Amino acid sequence: xxxAVKGGEKAIDAAHDWLGEVRRGDPDIAELSxxxxxxxxxxxxxxxxxxxxxxxxxxxxxxxxxxxGDLIEAIFLIRAYRTTLPxxxxxxxxxxxxxxxxxxxxxxxxxxxxxxxxxxTFDYTHRLLDFKxxxxxxxxxxxxxxxxxxxxxxxxxxxxxLNKDGLIESxxxxxxxxxxxxxxxxxxxxxxxxxxxxxxxxxxxxxxxLAYSTQRGYARNHAFVGELRIGKxxxxxxxxxxGFSIEIGEMTVTECETVNQFKGSKxxxxxxxxxxxxxxxxxxxxxxxxALVDRAxxxxxLGEDFAGAPAQDxxxxxxxxxxxxxxxxxxxxKLPHYVDFQSELELIRSxxxxxxxxxxxxxIAAE
Amino acid sequence: xxxxxxxxxxxxLLAKSAPQTVKRLCETLCASHSFEWLRQPExxxxxVRGRTGGTGSAFNMGEVTVTRCSLRxxxxxxxxxxxxxxxxxHATQAALVDALMQTPAADRIETEILQPLRETRVRQQAAIxxxxxxxKVDFFTMVRxxx
Numbered sequence: 001x002x003x004a005v006k007g008g009e010k011a012i013d014a015a016h017d018w019l020g021e022v023r024r025g026d027p028d029i030a031e032l033s034x035x036x037x038x039x040x041x042x043x044x045x046x047x048x049x050x051x052x053x054x055x056x057x058x059x060x061x062x063x064x065x066x067x068x069g070d071l072i073e074a075i076f077l078i079r080a081y082r083t084t085l086p087x088x089x090x091x092x093x094x095x096x097x098x099x100x101x102x103x104x105x106x107x108x109x110x111x112x113x114x115x116x117x118x119x120x121t122f123d124y125t126h127r128l129l130d131f132k133x134x135x136x137x138x139x140x141x142x143x144x145x146x147x148x149x150x151x152x153x154x155x156x157x158x159x160x161x162l163n164k165d166g167l168i169e170s171x172x173x174x175x176x177x178x179x180x181x182x183x184x185x186x187x188x189x190x191x192x193x194x195x196x197x198x199x200x201x202x203x204x205x206x207x208x209x210l211a212y213s214t215q216r217g218y219a220r221n222h223a224f225v226g227e228l229r230i231g232k233x234x235x236x237x238x239x240x241x242x243g244f245s246i247e248i249g250e251m252t253v254t255e256c257e258t259v260n261q262f263k264g265s266k267x268x269x270x271x272x273x274x275x276x277x278x279x280x281x282x283x284x285x286x287x288x289x290x291a292l293v294d295r296a297x298x299x300x301x302l303g304e305d306f307a308g309a310p311a312q313d314x315x316x317x318x319x320x321x322x323x324x325x326x327x328x329x330x331x332x333x334k335l336p337h338y339v340d341f342q343s344e345l346e347l348i349r350s351x352x353x354x355x356x357x358x359x360x361x362x363x364i365a366a367e
Numbered sequence: 368x369x370x371x372x373x374x375x376x377x378x379x380l381l382a383k384s385a386p387q388t389v390k391r392l393c394e395t396l397c398a399s400h401s402f403e404w405l406r407q408p409e410x411x412x413x414x415v416r417g418r419t420g421g422t423g424s425a426f427n428m429g430e431v432t433v434t435r436c437s438l439r440x441x442x443x444x445x446x447x448x449x450x451x452x453x454x455x456x457h458a459t460q461a462a463l464v465d466a467l468m469q470t471p472a473a474d475r476i477e478t479e480i481l482q483p484l485r486e487t488r489v490r491q492q493a494a495i496x497x498x499x500x501x502x503k504v505d506f507f508t509m510v511r512x513x514x
Contacts, residue, residue, distance in 0.1 A: 049429075050429070052429075053429035053430060054412065054429060054430050054431070054432065055415065055429065055430070055431040055432070056431070056432040056452065056453070058452070058453070059432070059453075082412065082430060085410065085411050085412035085430070085432065086409070086411040086412070087411060087412055087413075087414065087430075088411040088412065088413050088433055088435065089413055089414070090413065090414040090415075090416055090427070091413055091414065091415045091416055091431075092416065093416040093417055093418040093425045094415065094416065094417055094418075094428075095418075096417075096418070096421050097421065097422075100492060100495060100496065101499060102495060102498070102499050103499075103502075115503040115504075115505075116503065116504050116505075117499050117500070117502055117503050117504075118502040118503075118504055119499060119502055148493060148496040148497055148500055150489065150492055150493060150496060153496055157421050157422070159420075159421065159422075170422075171418075171419055171420025171421065171422045171423030171424075172422075172423060172424075173418065173422065173423055173424055173425075174423075174424045176424055176425070177425075178416065178424070178425045178426045178427050179427075180414065180427050181427075182414075182427075192419055192424075192426070193419065193424060193425065193426035193427070194426075196417070196419060196426040197426050197427045197428070200417075200426075200428050200429065201429060234379070234383065235413070235415055235431060235451070236379075237413055237449070239447065239449060241437060241447055242374075242447060244371055244375060245375070246375050246378040246379050246382070246449060247378075247379030247382055247383060248379075248382050248413065248431075248433055248449045248450065248451055249382050249383060249431060249433070249450065249451025249452070250383050250451070251415070251431060251451075253417075253428075255421065257420065257421060274420055276419055276420045276421070278417040278421075278428060279428075280428065280429055
């Protein structure tokens, strides 16, 4: 029950002043600039953009600074800002096969045409603290090869090569306008487009846990990473005043396609099935998790059995994946609930009085 | 290439170029032309879509900030600007270049602004590509023992 409370303005102002001070930290240490956050905390910026559901690195950097590095609080700020923007329209679907890849690996196809490109990865590092970074140093050397032929560098999807024998299910395009959960409340059962929208803005930790649960046997779906790619794609949109479409910008995205072992079902032949992840920025763990959870949620359309696993339960996954909804409801219980609590207290008191009286009566009767 | 494709390409180039680069190249040009607004620069969101499985049906990924404006030069030519981000100067300069490319000033704009932007872009892409190619790896499968 919500009841307005009054008072406390002075205390709240003082609390916010103090918040400002601790956000700044020791004034003898140089203040962080937004450009520093944007350029040097890039993966935090990417996470805030992907879960905040708004691509704008400068705003994400501002949100991270304002939230003292609490990324869920930063995502909250971005979501709130997002609602103030007029919607100009929707883009054409980004064509990820035209991506200029800075990373592109396949765990299933060793000699993939175009090559395995590691890119700027933590993989194969030793996970030992690097104390060289603690000492302020110069920018690292950049070593590059000769000028490459850009036109020849297009990297087709690995799936195109893997599927020469038709052993992998295909993904055909339709002209359907996808549902938008920022405009219409989420309704279940959801189609795959709606599920993917939910998953791409979902909390990384929640998706990671669910994806891991499928690997450990809760609705195991035997996923291999068919392809993981990170790079820039152009965003193209129809411009009504021009009567044709133009590219309005470009953004880094992470795409993960899994191929999953599938013995076949009543409706589908034995084949490899697929899970899909596509996320703003460089969010590799999230993209892989998204693909695994997407695949787990597809049990119905593939005619698989419901194993009762959390990752298969659409209602469970989609209703609990959003960290802003979750934190909003969770954290509201710390706000004043005095009236609620007062009534609970009255109730407990009266029940206890009745119980004590009843106990006394039985005792007397026993004697 | 027809006129529409050319216009489409240069508007995309202006949108994808860094605001500060566009600003630096357009400074003198912008000072020397006056125009009236058809639509003042405004910032909004565009819903970005992806494709299921990379090739399938569309789904909504999330929004991107975009700034747009429309203007008319004194001689009557109309230009539009649509650029990613919240930079109103960037959008204005994109619209101005779009308008001026339909006037006799086109050749000058082409050499002084669009050509340098194109070169910058190719240089940046080549740098990323070279970095990426340096991390290209060959995995060897080791031959297993007989046991």
